[in-house]
């Protein structure tokens with residue numbers, strides 16, 4: 690498959706940042722060692738997740754990985770959907786109750802119902818969203834993430850979460866980090882192993898935000914079914930080279946680095962400000978939380 694290199698597309702009133710749909714590149718493509726970043730025979734996190742969500746963009750390797758993990762932990766499918774529902778609730782809360790108009794969504798995955806810009810701009814059409822992902826297939830589909838309302842703006846960065854400085858620099862072309870913003874790290878930090886210091890990455894992002902900003906995290910855990918989830922994680926890590934690290938409640942909370950947590954704190958993803966009755970026994974192997982941030986000025 691021919692994949693596009695990063696490109697920039699300007700629409701509507703040329704020259705107006707508010708009217709721009711842009712795609713920019715903050716990371717090297719192909720990979721730094723010169724190898725192509727897209728191999729259809731290898732499963733990728735965004736596409737495996739897409740299979741669990743019921744999407745059609747997974748390739749054979751992705752479907753195999755998705756099915757293998759689900760054989761160990763069938764709840765992974767409900768978990769993926771519960772996570773997606775958390776994303777929508779969090780964005781509605783941020784736009785509706787916190788007045789946030791700028792969103793940095795890192796690891797958005799393949800376009801799916803309820804993309805951040807759709808949820809945010811349904812509440813506040815002038816919202817600006819920058820999406821960041823390191824999967825070339827997400828880049829190839831990113832036009833669907835760039836259907837901004839005329840009043841707002843959408844941007845896409847082909848970049849890696851492990852380089853927060855590059856992300857902040859490039860995202861600053863669309864977002865004004867002197868004003869409140871929300872950073873969304875929804876089901877992405879579990880792709881960062883301890884060796885890559887995920888808490889430092891969160892701290893670097895949080896430290897760049899203005900007062901009134903917030904940071905959302907959802908994260909895989911084995912806490913609710915240690916044996917089944919651990920074997921699902923092992924299967925995933927055999928089939929998906931990116932690999933995944935499940936973390937405990939204390940470890941997920943620690944990723945916030947002591948930032949003040951919005952009630953109800955770090956909780957199972959289905960219990961974070963649910964907009965429906967959570968059924969007893971309804972489980973998803975993720976924690977979610979949202980913290981306020983913003984350096985004093």
Ligand SMILES: C[S@@+](CC[C@H](N)C(=O)[O-])C[C@H]1O[C@@H](n2cnc3c(N)ncnc32)[C@H](O)[C@@H]1O
Nearest residue numbers: 735738796797798822823824849850875876880
């Ligand atoms: C499970 S999907 C989550 C999608 C979306 N946030 C949601 O919750 O519905 C994880 C996404 O994170 C991306 N990702 C994983 N590691 C990444 C990294 N180091 N830098 C940027 N994106 C990454 C994957 O490519 C994938 O699109």
